[in-house]
Amino acid sequence: MFHSYELFALYSFLVYKYPNPILVGVLCGMGLHLILDQVGNRYLIKAFVISPWFYFFTFRAWGGFHKDWLRTPRKLS
Numbered sequence: 001m002f003h004s005y006e007l008f009a010l011y012s013f014l015v016y017k018y019p020n021p022i023l024v025g026v027l028c029g030m031g032l033h034l035i036l037d038q039v040g041n042r043y044l045i046k047a048f049v050i051s052p053w054f055y056f057f058t059f060r061a062w063g064g065f066h067k068d069w070l071r072t073p074r075k076l077s
Ligand SMILES: [Zn+2]
Pocket: 003, 033, 037
């Protein structure tokens, strides 16, 4: 659940409303973590590629959190 852009947006709004250096630091770390996960965690295992929408909580919930919804077989050529 914490790996979601929706939660990041909600947290960003809270930091905007209640600015605090610690909360801003957590926000920056969370944002960097999400970006690096989006770029670097494309493969759960070598046989599958995760969806580019994986880090949207609504996408995962829409598919019922089924692993076949979240990943596609990797084409080996
Ligand atoms: Zn992560």
